[in-house]
Amino acid sequence: xxxxxxxxxxxxxxxxxxxxxxxxxxxxxxxxxxxxxxxxxxxxxxxxxxxxxxxxxxxxxxxxxxxxxxxxxxxxxxxxxxxxxxxxxxxxxxxxxxxxxxxxxxxxxxxxxxxxxxxxxxxxx
Numbered sequence: 001x002x003x004x005x006x007x008x009x010x011x012x013x014x015x016x017x018x019x020x021x022x023x024x025x026x027x028x029x030x031x032x033x034x035x036x037x038x039x040x041x042x043x044x045x046x047x048x049x050x051x052x053x054x055x056x057x058x059x060x061x062x063x064x065x066x067x068x069x070x071x072x073x074x075x076x077x078x079x080x081x082x083x084x085x086x087x088x089x090x091x092x093x094x095x096x097x098x099x100x101x102x103x104x105x106x107x108x109x110x111x112x113x114x115x116x117x118x119x120x121x122x123x124x125x
Contacts, residue, residue, distance in 0.1 A: 097125070098122055101119040105119070
């Protein structure tokens with residue numbers, strides 16, 4: 001705050017920031033000197049880097065083929081489940097038709113042979 005008060009007393013008009021910075025220069029501090037790299041360590045780092053890049057490439061390309069195989073398998077499973085559903089539907093419908101024919105014939109007679117024949121007729125119709 002002392003610097004600001006001093007500037008206000010010495011300068012009668014209000015100066016702008018760009019007027020203060022017009023003739024100034026910025027001197028950044030020098031960074032540390034670069035370290036010399038050991039050639040054997042550099043060769044080793046290059047080998048490790050190549051190995052990591054190879055792993056990453058394998059991981060990326062493995063995913064592409066897996067999606068294709070999974071899509072094919074899920075399509076086959078959808079077909080199998082659909083076929084099983086149709087088969088189960090047919091079995092239930094035929095069983096119901098047999099039961100209706102069998103129990104409908106029981107109203108007319110008590111002979112189990114005729115009841116069974118009428119059940120089979122219900123299957124055909």
